[in-house]
Amino acid sequence: DAGVIQSPRHEVTEMGQEVTLRCKPISGHNSLFWYRQTMMRGLELLIYFNNNVPIDDSGMPEDRFSAKMPNASFSTLKIQPSEPRDSAVYFCASSFAKDNRPQHFGDGTRLSIL
Amino acid sequence: GESVGLHLPTLSVQEGDNSIINCAYSNSASDYFIWYKQESGKGPQFIIDIRSNMDKRQGQRVTVLLNKTVKHLSLQIAATQPGDSAVYFCAEDDQAGTALIFGKGTTLSVSS
Numbered sequence: 010d011a012g013v014i015q016s017p018r019h020e021v022t023e024m025g026q027e028v029t030l031r032c033k034p035i036s037g038h039n040s041l042f043w044y045r046q047t048m049m050r051g052l053e054l055l056i057y058f059n060n061n062v063p064i065d066d067s068g069m070p071e072d073r074f075s076a077k078m079p080n081a082s083f084s085t086l087k088i089q090p091s092e093p094r095d096s097a098v099y100f101c102a103s104s105f106a107k108d109n110r111p112q113h114f115g116d117g118t119r120l121s122i123l
Numbered sequence: 124g125e126s127v128g129l130h131l132p133t134l135s136v137q138e139g140d141n142s143i144i145n146c147a148y149s150n151s152a153s154d155y156f157i158w159y160k161q162e163s164g165k166g167p168q169f170i171i172d173i174r175s176n177m178d179k180r181q182g183q184r185v186t187v188l189l190n191k192t193v194k195h196l197s198l199q200i201a202a203t204q205p206g207d208s209a210v211y212f213c214a215e216d217d218q219a220g221t222a223l224i225f226g227k228g229t230t231l232s233v234s235s
Contacts, residue, residue, distance in 0.1 A: 013166070042222070052167070052212065052225040065222065100166050110216070111157055112223060114166030 011035070013115035015101050021121045027089040030118045033082055034103030042102040042112060043076055043086050052100070058084065091122045135232045142200040144229045146213035151194060153215040157223065158187060158198045161210045170198070170211075200231075208233045 014033040022028060034041050042057040056066040058078045066076070073092070078084040088095055098119050102112040136142050148156070154175040159167035171182045173189050173196075180187050186199040196213050210230050214223040 051227045054222055054224075057222055102166075110155055110223075111169045111172055113169060114159075116164070116166045 013101055013103050013113055015099075015115035015118050017118055018116065019119045019121075021123065022091060023123050024092050025090045026122075027087065028091045028095075028120060028122075030086040030099050030101075030120070032084045032086070032101030032115060034084070034101070035105075035113055036082070038103035038105040038113075039081070040104045040112075041078060041084050042104075043084070044100040044102065044114075046098045046100060046117070055086070055099075091120075093122045096120055096122050132227070133230045133232065135234065136203050138203060138205060138233055138235050140203050142198075142203045142207070142231060142233075144198045144200075144211050144213075144231065146196040146198075146226055148194050148196060148213075148215050150215060151191070155216045156187070156189060156196050157214045158185075158196075159212045159214065159225075160207075161212065161228070163209075167212060203231075203233050205233045205235055207231060 013035055016031045020028060040059050043055040044052050045055055046052045053068055055068045056076045057064055061078045061081060074088055076086045086099060098117045100114050100117045102114045104110060104112045157172040158170040160170050161167045171180060171185050171187050173180045173187045175191060178189050184201045188197045198211060200207055208231055210228040212225050212228045214225045216223060
């Protein structure tokens with residue numbers, strides 16, 4: 010079975026540019042999560058969706074970050090404009106359970122903002 | 124506030140030994156706990172989970188123990204292999220019961 014698929018795997022861009030990260034959840038899963046991982050702060054939840062609807066975006070650091078889930082099989086996380094402190098590994102996870110457990114992760118997008 | 128932490132950031136063991144990775148949590152209302160394994164360049168991989176109505180659960184070579192009295196969670200890996208080398212995270216559900224909060228992780232190094 011295909012797991013959570015993220016693209017690109019690596020992204021290097023200059024500050025000020027728009028960055029779009031993509032995620033395809035596991036087919037049939039109804040919850041999708043975006044996380045950011047850094048050495049200093051570990052894994053942080055940014056936002057999650059249930060049935061394509063954003064439920065909690067309190068982890069989104071700033072208005073520069075936005076996430077969408079136009080359908081059950083696709084989600085994007087966008088940073089505009091990007092800044093060097095946004096450099097991190099961004100993970101997408103999905104789950105299918107009444108209480109969103111357990112979550113299955115993609116292999117992440119390593120983002121570097123120069 | 125809520126927090127999930129680990130007692131040791133690194134653990135080094137010999138191949139064939141049993142490994143124990145510990146985790147302390149602060150939210151006594153949490154009712155679900157999960158362990159993930161993360162290898163370099165990959166996403167966290169689900170290992171095993173446990174609900175608060177249990178104190179022990181076993182999988183293949185792994186056992187999770189939950190002590191709600193002292194809010195402590197542990198992962199035991201039997202006959203540790205070099206392929207077990209990774210960062211291990213514990214996580215708990217948050218007060219809303221719909222999202223996970225992760226600890227900082229313990230790096231397990233297995234030498235042959």
